[in-house]
Amino acid sequence: MQIVVRTWNVFHGNADPPRRAGYLRRMIELVTLDGPDVVCFQELPVWAVARIESWSGMHQFDAVARPPLWPGPLSTWVTRAHQGFFRSGLAGQANAILVAPKHAATDLGHERISESRLERRVVQAVRIAGAPGVAIGNLHASNDFVRPGVPRGEAARAAAFVEEAATPGDVVVLAGDFNVAEPLLEEYSPPGGGIDHVLVRGANVVSVAAWPLERRRQNGVVLSDHPVVEAIIEVEE
Numbered sequence: 001m002q003i004v005v006r007t008w009n010v011f012h013g014n015a016d017p018p019r020r021a022g023y024l025r026r027m028i029e030l031v032t033l034d035g036p037d038v039v040c041f042q043e044l045p046v047w048a049v050a051r052i053e054s055w056s057g058m059h060q061f062d063a064v065a066r067p068p069l070w071p072g073p074l075s076t077w078v079t080r081a082h083q084g085f086f087r088s089g090l091a092g093q094a095n096a097i098l099v100a101p102k103h104a105a106t107d108l109g110h111e112r113i114s115e116s117r118l119e120r121r122v123v124q125a126v127r128i129a130g131a132p133g134v135a136i137g138n139l140h141a142s143n144d145f146v147r148p149g150v151p152r153g154e155a156a157r158a159a160a161f162v163e164e165a166a167t168p169g170d171v172v173v174l175a176g177d178f179n180v181a182e183p184l185l186e187e188y189s190p191p192g193g194g195i196d197h198v199l200v201r202g203a204n205v206v207s208v209a210a211w212p213l214e215r216r217r218q219n220g221v222v223l224s225d226h227p228v229v230e231a232i233i234e235v236e237e
Contacts, residue, residue: 001235002206003037003134005198007175009226012043012091016225024048025055027223030216032056032098036230038128039098040138040175046092058098063110063124065140068092095176097126097138104129108165113154118142123158123176125165132169132202134235137162139176151180159185163201171203171235177226198231206232 008031013024024045031039032055039058046068053060068091099105108125123139139158141151155178166172174188175198183191188199192208210227217223 001130001237003128003233003235004230005038005040005136005173005175005233006031006036006228006230007040007042007138007177007196007198008228009042009140009177009196009224010044011224011226012045012093013048014224016222019221023218023221023223025051026218027216028052028055030218030223031228032058035100037100037103038126038136038173038175040136041096041098042138042140042177044094044096046094049094049096052096052098056098058100059103059105060096060098061105061107061124061126062094062096063122064092064094065120065122066093095122095124095138095140097124097136099126099128108135108162111157111161113139113157113161114142115150118144118150121154123161125162127166127170130235131237132171132235133167134173134203134233135162135166135170136173136175139174139178141177141179143179145179148180148182151178152182152184155180155183155185159188169202171233172201173231173233174199174201175229175231192229194227194229196226196229198229200231200233203236204234206234208232 013022110124114121144150
């Protein structure tokens with residue numbers, strides 16, 4: 001059985017370069033249009049968590065990394081006045097995993113992976129039932145490019161969390177924005193370049209590649225400052 005797993009840091013719904021308007025719904029619809037098995041998102045505004053499932057037609061599992069500055073619709077309203085300027089400063093930040101309806105999926109929870117002195121970053125995990133099952137972790141590591149050991153440490157903690165949550169014998173997939181080109185995770189498939197990865201343990205990776213820029217350009221607007229990274233994984237039944 002082959003499964004398609006995608007990961008995308010959606011940059012709070014912004015374009016590249018950022019604009020006043022937001023494009024989050026377009027992003028969600030674009031990356032889910034052809035029916036992938038799994039899509040992992042990072043840098044979602046918290047207000048969008050209640051809407052992604054209806055926009056995508058997929059089952060949603062989410063984890064809030066940073067709550068909105070103000071409760072209720074006020075943060076959302078102010079942020080939408082200029083998406084490119086406010087970003088997640090007011091609207092907060094969340095991660096989400098979408099799973100195709102044909103798969104039976106279970107939420108395995110989430111955990112903080114950043115140190116207490118740093119901005120809160122989390123990993124979340126979902127398990128797709130099967131023999132073997134597939135445990136999928138979605139992380140957004142700290143963007144400390146001066147000290148690559150920081151995001152590498154967070155990636156290692158994320159991998160440990162997903163492996164502990166998985167059922168013995170599961171394939172483990174770790175996807176997201178690692179904020180480092182070489183996560184240095186043993187027993188996982190090699191990274192494919194950039195800082196966004198889909199890493200796999202226990203199954204063959206048929207292919208992994210970043211979408212070309214033109215695939216995320218709509219009406220002259222480049223959606224997000226990150227590419228979609230897509231992996232096709234062969235899971236033995």
